[in-house]
Amino acid sequence: MKILSVNAGSSSLKFTLIELPSEEVIASGVFEKIGMDGSFYTIKYNGEKIRKEKSLNDHSVAVSCLMEDLVELHVLNNLDEIEGVGHRILHGGQEFSESLILNEDIIKEISKYNELGPLHNPANLMGAMAFMKALPNVVQVGVFDTAFHSSMSEREFLYPVPYSWYEKYGVRKYGFHGTSHRYIDKTMREYLQKDDAKIISCHIGNGASVTAIDSGKVVDTSMGFTPLAGVMMGTRSGDIDPSIIPFVMNKTNMSCEEVINCLNKESGLLGVSCLSSDSRDIEDAMEQNNEKAILAQDIYTQRIANYVAMYNNLLNGADAIVFTAGVGENSSQVRKTVCEKIKSLGVELDLEKNNCRGEFRLISKDDSKIAVYILPTNEELMIALDTMELINKK
């Protein structure tokens, strides 16, 4: 069965065509600068990669190009081979706690939550509608980034603010990167052959979140009402005292929106280092003894370590700590420094095993009290698997 896994952003559209159950990636690619000057797209297939400059006015044009090219490039004999399309959707609010088959009414329902994810949700839904138009007879499935976290209890998801804010406006922790954390948990429980494994999943990419999972259920996660909360990230601050916001508004004459934008886009590694949001640049600058880069990395790794230690306590002792996503999979230095900062938990990293990138492997010593792993995430596969499952249930 061939399934398209789609992640539509406001000006981009990423896709992966996956054969199931073999999990083989048949083709993948990205449409960029949709609705802007200089739009183009790339498609990888059969060991080749093509790049085309093309005016892409909106997501529908991108989807039409993709459909034409998949047939023209002989990736598919015809479009009927696509049996389902799975769409990553950022926010499902409290209502959508599982993946589901989309139709126009459901899309309308989901769009109620656009105000909780204004940068991503409208684009995710626009992508879904473009595919519904292009492939009207194909099952379209929505997979929510928030869904896996719906198992959190009130103790974890409520903020200590007036209860009416939750009741009236839905102010609570939702959590994000759920599809990635679910993939990590599923893979680790299968690998460990332990259905009730307790996992601390560290998704450290440009965005980053740490999640505590017990027996397949999220107990707590570091992102919150929005993805701005939790650990320090590439450009996001993570947790700060909210009183900083009006204080900085007064000092700078920035609006509330501008300050929030600054916390989302100009903070984190970029903000502290005054250099870059990219972990590779920070590590290069550290080698040149750049003090701000050293400080940025120190805060960054400390905040991840703090969450891991807190979640180990919450889980009453984890079975495994797993690093994933761009930084987690690739930066041996971030993993090493985080593990040094959780030594009190009895974590012993094997420096030789840690010296690797992007492969699933155990990186702790045999006598480490908690096993530490690298596991490359695969949200696209998770989206495709959910889509297949819903098609099979139909």
Ligand code: ADP
């Ligand atoms: P996103 O949150 O955008 O999906 P990714 O998970 O792709 O992010 O992570 C991107 C980040 O991964 C980059 O900004 C960079 O900091 C980091 N990264 C990628 N490769 C390496 C590497 N070899 N060493 C250190 N960091 C890396």
